Amino acid sequence: MMDAFNSLVYGFGIALDPMNIMYVFVGVFAGTIIGMLPGLGPISALALMIPITFSMDPASGLILMSGVYYGAIFGGSTSSILLNAPGVAGTVATSFDGYPMAKKGMAGKALAIAAYASFIGGTVSVIGLMLIAPLLSKVAVSFGPAEYFALMLLGLTAVVSLSDKSLVKGLIAAVIGMMISIVGIDLQTGTERYTFGSLELIDGIDFLVVALGVFALAEVFYMLLKGGSKEQPRNNIGSLKLSKSEVKEIAGPIGRSSVLGFFIGVLPGAGATVASFLGYSLEKRLAKDGDTFGKGNIKGVAGPESANNAACGGSFVPLLTLGVPGSGSTAVLLGALLVMGVTPGPMMLEQRPDVFWGVIASMYVGNIFLLVLNLPLIPYIAKILDMPKPLLLAMILIFCMIGVYGLSFNVFDLLLLLGFGLIGLGMKLFGFPTAPLILALILGAIMEESMRRALQISGGDWMTFVDKPISMWLLILAALSLFSPLIKKLVQRTLAAGKPKAA
Secondary structure (H helix, E strand, O other): OHHHHHHHHOOOOOOOOHHHHHHHHHHHHHHHHHOOEEEEEEEEHHHHHHHHHHHHHEEEHHHHHHHHHHHHHHHHHHHHHHOOOOOOOHHHHHHHHHHHHOOOOOOOHHHHHHHHHHHHHHHHHHHHHHHHHHHHHHHHHHHHHHHHHHHHHHHHHHHHOOOOHHHHHOOOOOOOOHHHHHEEEOEEEOOOOOOOOOOOOOOOOOOHHHHHHHHHHHHHHHHHHHHHOOOOOOOOOOOOOOOOHHHHHHHHHHHHHHHHHHHHHOOOOOOOHHHHHHHHHHHHHHHOOOHHOOOOOOOOHHHHHHHHHHHHHHHHHHHHOOOOOOOOHHHHHHHHHHHHHHHHHOOOOHHOHHHHHHHHHHHHHHHHHHHHHHHHHHHHHHHHHHHHHHHHHHHHHHHHHHHHHHHHHHHHHHHHHHHHHHHHHHHHHHOHHHHHHHHHHHHHHHHHHHHHHHHHHOOOOOHHHHHHHHHHHHHHHHHHHHOOOHHHHHHHHHHHHHOOOOO
């Protein structure tokens, strides 16, 4: 404990250097703006930063780039809440309750909760990173392909089981998401899957195309279909202040999801997106008013926002202590470190303590900057809802098109966007949940790769998934998570049948 404290003091000596303070500020500010804009995302921003940081001191360079990374996750909640257009994958779950809050005239409160939850989640992850990074790196190593498959399956079943009206509809949505995730060439066999002879589908379908179509474009279509005659004006963003009861209400979700998000972030391949969905599903299960989730429940914003920011800090554990990137963004950070002549791994704490502890200390500073930057700007950012409805819908449509076209400069992606917008509209009209589809899309490729690797290692023995204690218990939890709603209904019916009827 004392060694960690002394090391952190050493890290603050680096992070509080005037130039490094400027790098932290520039990084989190740029990341926040990038996170707000659907289509850009932290990966492209980090890739653009590599030439800039090439000649910089490695500690300063990583401080700047990590600020962009967690700043983008912090800022991504804004477009999710105001426009239902997630800026980054890690903020998709935030839109489930954040956007309904905005439609109720509580946009200011939703953005304020997101800011506070992000700050606390980020701070908890930094404390965890400081205290138990070396220990957690050893735990992460024990996760093999079988364990990763079981973990991803648990994350998927946890979300599917929360389908409000129908478990069957949730399963159908998850299967569709899984099918979309395997479109393209199978990297192991070279076989084309679901391409229908189209060259444009060989590389698969990008997550952003599906997310913006199913969420943002579907919302545009739905609002046009519904018409605006009965819609109340949304020029009141509501108060930013939280009452004592609201603070008590979100304290538990923020604390639980921050810890959960950090540990999920430690596992390579999991990341902020999985953490946010698990944080959301955990809070919905624990809440007494779980049936109001998806309709503007403040806990539905606090949970995923604290989880995704905590996962950002957690993802630095495998990156710095093992040299293993846990996501596309941390893969770019790994490349930047190698370009700067720093090799992450078990010896990094001894060989480059300035980089390791300097970055950790800079995260404290960066989280404070993010809070100070975002809270005063909320009333101005939320003014976007004051726009006339036709202009707002046009702006959402333009953001979606620019974001998708900027991925590959291919008109075919715009047609896919339109197609997924219509699919999203159909799901909205017929009561199909979108969360299982999106999470299955994200986890599908990871689940398939992990399952294949586990079977290759075991020589095709399916018992490998239950032979190991960790994967076995994760699969048991996945089964309980999936069937718990059915078990609950059966118990309720049995109890109801056993009660004597009133005369």
